[in-house]
Every structure is written in structure tokens, then in C-alpha cells.
Amino acid sequence: MWKQGIAKVRKADMNSVVMVGKYELLESNVVYLDPDMSEVVICFAAEEEQTYIHLSFIDDQENAEYSIKANVQNNHLYIICVNFRNTLGTGTVKALEFRSTEVEKILLHFWVYAVGEKGTRRIEYNLLKEAVND
Numbered sequence: 001m002w003k004q005g006i007a008k009v010r011k012a013d014m015n016s017v018v019m020v021g022k023y024e025l026l027e028s029n030v031v032y033l034d035p036d037m038s039e040v041v042i043c044f045a046a047e048e049e050q051t052y053i054h055l056s057f058i059d060d061q062e063n064a065e066y067s068i069k070a071n072v073q074n075n076h077l078y079i080i081c082v083n084f085r086n087t088l089g090t091g092t093v094k095a096l097e098f099r100s101t102e103v104e105k106i107l108l109h110f111w112v113y114a115v116g117e118k119g120t121r122r123i124e125y126n127l128l129k130e131a132v133n134d
Contacts (some may be wrong), residue, residue, distance in 0.1 A: 009037050019033070020126070020128065021062040022130060022133075023095070023107065023128035023129060023130050024128065024129045024130075025126060025127075025128060026044070026127040026128060026129050027044065027125075027126070027127040028052045028124075028125070028126045028127075029121075029124075029125060030122060030123065030124050031123045031125075032115075032120055032121070032122055032123075033118055033120065033121040033122075033123060034058075034120060035055070035118045035119040038056055038057050038058070039054060039055065039056045039057070040054075040055045040123060041053065041054050041055075041056070042125065042127075044087075044127060048123075050075060050077060051075045051076075051077070051099060051106070052075060052076045052077070053076075053077045053079070053108060054076060054077065054078045054079065055079050055081060055110070055123065056078070056079065056080050056081065057081050057084055057121065058080060058081070058082050058083075059082075059083060059085060060082050060083055063082075063083070064083065065082075065083065066081070066082055066083040066084060066086070067081075067082045067083070068080070068081055068082075068092070069082075070096060071097070072098050072099075077096075077099075077101075077108070079096075081112065084112045084114075084121065085091075085114040085119065085121075086113070086114055087113060087114050087115070088113070089111045089113045090111070090112055090114060091109075091110050091111030091112055091124075092109050092110055092111070094109075095107035095108060095109040095126075095128055096108050098111070100132075101102070101132075102132065102133075103131065103132055103133060104129050104130060104131055104132055105129070105130040105132060106127065106128070106129055107127070107128040107129075107130065108125060108127060108128075109125065109126045109128065110123060110124065110125040110126070111123075111125075112124075
């Protein structure tokens with residue numbers, strides 16, 4: 001019997017797959033980055049290999065333009081985001097491919113919002129997989 005003020009959560013034991021066009025959604029998450037922090041590291045395993053995504057944020061007071069610079073080194077994706085402090089959000093218009101094998105590609109899509117008066121960043125990201133030989 002359910003009582004007011006008590007919430008019950010039942011975990012479904014089912015395997016579900018979310019497709020976004022031709023991509024399978026591997027992970028979708030939201031991270032809040034405090035104003036005094038400038039980097040988020042996302043670690044995930046794909047094909048038994050750890051992959052690291054480093055999102056770094058820089059505020060350039062002399063230039064109002066925003067930019068994204070990405071660099072892949074081994075199993076690390078380094079992304080430098082300059083002037084990502086818009087309350088309407090700033091991010092990728094197209095998913096960034098950063099890992100590719102003979103059978104699949106792994107991509108990252110992210111959007112960053114400035115929230116609150118002190119400059120907290122809300123980072124929304126999706127990790128996507130595309131089958132190469134489908």
C-alpha cells in the first residue's frame with residue numbers, strides 16, 4: 001500500500017536501446033561544474049578499453065567569440081572550450097567523432113549552459129555509437 005510522502009522506485013529489468021537517427025545512445029548525462037573549477041573528465045569503457053574525455057573551459061575577457069579546439073591523443077580526447085558562458089547555451093552543432101574502429105565509431109555531442117549568478121556551468125552530453133558496417 002502506497003503512503004503519501006513516500007516514493008517507490010522500481011527498477012525495470014529490461015534491456016533498452018535508444019536510437020538517435022543512425023546512432024545508438026551509449027550514455028546521456030548532466031554535470032554541474034562549480035565556478036572555481038575549469039575541467040570535467042568523463043571516463044567510459046568501450047570494447048574493454050578505457051577512454052577519457054577532458055572538457056576544459058577558458059574565459060577569454062579580450063575576445064567575446066566562443067570556440068572549440070579538439071585534440072585526440074591515444075585514448076584521450078582533449079576539448080578546450082573558450083567563452084562557454086552563455087545562458088542560452090553553447091556547444092557542438094554536430095557530434096564530434098573521436099574514436100573509430102573497423103566496426104564502430106564513437107561520437108560526443110555536448111551543450112553547456114551558464115547558470116546562476118556565480119558562473120556555474122551545466123554540461124549536458126551524449127555519447128553515441130555508429131555501426132560502420134550496417
